[in-house]
Amino acid sequence: xxxxxxxxxxxxxxxxxxxxxxxxxxxxxxxxxxxxxxxxxxxxxxxxxxxxxxxxxxxxxxxxxxxxxxxxxxxxxxxxxxxxxxxxxxxxxxxxxxxxxxxxxxxxxxxxxxxxxxxxxxxxxxxxxxxxxxxxxxxxxxxxxxxxxxxxxxxxxxxxxxxxxxxxxxxxxxxxxxxxxxxxxxxxxxxxxxxxxxxxxxxxxxxxxxxxxxxxxxxxxxxxxxxxxxxxxxxxxxxxxxxxxxxxxxxxxxxxxxxxxxxxxxxxxxxxxxxxxxxxxxxxxxxxxxxxxxxxxxxxxxxxxxxxxxxxxxxxxxxxxxxxxxxxxxxxxxxxxxxxxxxxxxxxxxxxxxxxxxxxxxxxxxxxxxxxxxxxxxxxxxxxxxxxxxxxxxxxxxxxxxxxxxxxxxxxxxxxxxxxxxxxxxxxxxxxxxxxxxxxxxxxxxxxxxxxxxxxxxxxxxxxxxxxxxxxxxxxxxxxxxxxxxxxxxxxxxxxxxxxxxxxxx
Amino acid sequence: xxxxxxxxxxxxxxxxxxxxxxxxxxxxxxxxxxxxxxxxxxxxxxxxxxxxxxxxxxxxxxxxxxxxxxxxxxxxxxxxxxxxxxxxxxxxxxxxxxxxxxxxxxxxxxxxxxxxxxxxxxxxxxx
Numbered sequence: 001x002x003x004x005x006x007x008x009x010x011x012x013x014x015x016x017x018x019x020x021x022x023x024x025x026x027x028x029x030x031x032x033x034x035x036x037x038x039x040x041x042x043x044x045x046x047x048x049x050x051x052x053x054x055x056x057x058x059x060x061x062x063x064x065x066x067x068x069x070x071x072x073x074x075x076x077x078x079x080x081x082x083x084x085x086x087x088x089x090x091x092x093x094x095x096x097x098x099x100x101x102x103x104x105x106x107x108x109x110x111x112x113x114x115x116x117x118x119x120x121x122x123x124x125x126x127x128x129x130x131x132x133x134x135x136x137x138x139x140x141x142x143x144x145x146x147x148x149x150x151x152x153x154x155x156x157x158x159x160x161x162x163x164x165x166x167x168x169x170x171x172x173x174x175x176x177x178x179x180x181x182x183x184x185x186x187x188x189x190x191x192x193x194x195x196x197x198x199x200x201x202x203x204x205x206x207x208x209x210x211x212x213x214x215x216x217x218x219x220x221x222x223x224x225x226x227x228x229x230x231x232x233x234x235x236x237x238x239x240x241x242x243x244x245x246x247x248x249x250x251x252x253x254x255x256x257x258x259x260x261x262x263x264x265x266x267x268x269x270x271x272x273x274x275x276x277x278x279x280x281x282x283x284x285x286x287x288x289x290x291x292x293x294x295x296x297x298x299x300x301x302x303x304x305x306x307x308x309x310x311x312x313x314x315x316x317x318x319x320x321x322x323x324x325x326x327x328x329x330x331x332x333x334x335x336x337x338x339x340x341x342x343x344x345x346x347x348x349x350x351x352x353x354x355x356x357x358x359x360x361x362x363x364x365x366x367x368x369x370x371x372x373x374x375x376x377x378x379x380x381x382x383x384x385x386x387x388x389x390x391x392x393x394x395x396x397x398x399x400x401x402x403x404x405x406x407x408x409x410x411x412x413x414x415x416x417x418x419x420x421x422x423x424x425x426x427x428x429x430x431x432x433x434x435x436x437x438x439x440x441x442x443x444x445x446x447x448x449x450x451x452x453x454x455x456x457x458x459x460x461x462x463x464x465x466x467x468x469x470x471x472x473x474x475x476x477x478x479x480x481x482x483x484x485x486x487x488x489x490x491x492x493x494x495x496x497x498x499x500x501x502x503x504x505x506x
Numbered sequence: 507x508x509x510x511x512x513x514x515x516x517x518x519x520x521x522x523x524x525x526x527x528x529x530x531x532x533x534x535x536x537x538x539x540x541x542x543x544x545x546x547x548x549x550x551x552x553x554x555x556x557x558x559x560x561x562x563x564x565x566x567x568x569x570x571x572x573x574x575x576x577x578x579x580x581x582x583x584x585x586x587x588x589x590x591x592x593x594x595x596x597x598x599x600x601x602x603x604x605x606x607x608x609x610x611x612x613x614x615x616x617x618x619x620x621x622x623x624x625x626x627x628x629x630x631x632x633x
Contacts, residue, residue, distance in 0.1 A: 121604075148601050149598060159619065159622040308572045
């Protein structure tokens with residue numbers, strides 16, 4: 001075992017020197033003959049054949065193209081790499097499908113992809129690693145920080161017939177990136193596991209624009225988006241001090257289980273927006289997560305990062321931002337299951353659900369941001385009173401239909417609105433009959449939870465009034481702190497932003 | 507080391523030659539300023555451009571962007587060579603530019619592959 005590293009390091013060099021580009025050098029000599037062998041391309045700052053990750057990736061891609069059956073791995077030795085790596089699956093005479101790019105297993109912080117002063121094709125390097133149209137890519141054991149766009153970004157254009165299916169992002173860390181930390185878009189299935197992200201201008205974890213088998217699919221058809229769903233798994237991740245812990249614009253078939261989302265503006269936010277294809281988000285499972293202390297008011301001057309989010313859209317010329325102080329938000333969600341989560345210490349709401357009002361305000365073109373057929377069940381709210389959520393544990397705007405609530409903590413609090421609609425109608429118990437998408441309404445004034453009236457859109461007791469607060473940092477005016485300080489929870493510490501004098505004007 | 511110096515010398519000579527050629531060419535005909543196209547959430551601005559053969563376009567990513575975009579040549583003149591060089595290899599959110607000179611007359615259609623239904627533009631290059 002102790003001789004393994006030098007052998008691996010020399011393998012590609014020897015192959016090149018001996019003109020054996022077509023020969024697969026086994027990485028592990030003891031492997032059975034029938035198993036696929038792995039060719040390792042090592043990158044390090046000093047003493048390796050490849051001094052940048054990009055060079056090692058390109059060499060590995062060329063090798064894999066010539067040796068169709070070979071598995072290839074780029075092993076990055078500890079160090080700081082000031083570059084933006086591009087893994088371009090559309091490039092000729094290269095093959096990146098199934099490639100592994102990995103850093104230091106013992107400590108992901110020892111393999112750093114640094115965005116500060118890094119240069120790329122278009123000026124500043126945009127991403128730590130950007131993979132375009134690559135299937136089965138594995139990224140492991142690295143830290144990407146301070147990039148102009150994202151830490152790790154895997155995507156494909158289905159319009160161009162591209163794929164990025166079955167990726168793995170494992171033991172990654174992303175911090176200080178302008179938009180997203182771990183970012184996958186338009187892929188059929190993947191994994192984001194054992195990873196962490198902090199101080200991103202949008203979310204630390206993002207799964208967006210999940211494609212459908214049928215390119216002509218739309219939510220009104222009543223058909224399945226994917227006949228045999230390819231699931232994406234987020235498990236054992238930590239997300240903190242971001243605008244959003246998780247964002248999933250038009251995401252589908254995502255299992256978000258057993259993660260910790262804390263100290264963000266909001267924790268877990270599957271959402272529907274016109275900006276991405278395949279609206280809406282839906283058929284996701286959010287289960288057994290710890291979602292707590294999401295009270296980071298990033299609109300304040302003292303925030304450690306700046307938001308780049310355009311929020312939910314505009315209403316009467318006013319930006320409607322994402323609500324802060326909220327644990328889990330379902331925005332325009334269809335058939336999501338929120339089950340068995342521990343949600344506590346969020347100053348506004350624990351779990352909120354609402355639609356994008358497409359009918360009257362055209363917040364969503366095509367009216368595809370209705371909240372329908374979701375289940376919010378068996379969640380444990382406020383640590384049974386020890387660390388309550390602020391205004392309410394559970395909040396719903398009474399739009400859409402087919403949604404249900406059941407077996408959440410017995411002492412959970414529910415937002416009643418103006419009192420004209422009974423709670424049992426705003427929060428029907430499970431199960432409920434499914435509602436057809438066309439039959440659901442994305443606007444409902446009756447309960448006074450979405451907006452107070454068509455003329456009064458700025459009332460902060462409604463979702464559109466609260467999220468549309470002007471200035472936005474005033475959202476915290478209606479936060480409710482029910483305990484003087486949060487009781488200790490595992491290894492975590494609460495982080496909040498202190499306003500400057502006069503910065504919040506309630 | 508000696509070999510390296512030789513290579514550098516050759517490159518330097520070649521470069522000086524190239525500079526001299528470029529200087530001669532620019533003396534004949536001043537190079538026009540590239541036309542600027544904004545790459546923004548979720549549009550190219552302008553969406554239509556007409557150029558003379560030899561003119562350039564500089565795509566500039568807007569500072570206010572939240573989402574990543576690229577510039578991708580969807581279709582171009584049949585006689586166009588090196589089509590791939592008319593597309594960016596990567597996406598960018600902001601702080602990015604991409605310049606390209608158009609020497610083949612015809613119609614070029616570009617999209618952003620990330621937002622193909624919203625972002626498209628046409629460039630017509632005339633003789």
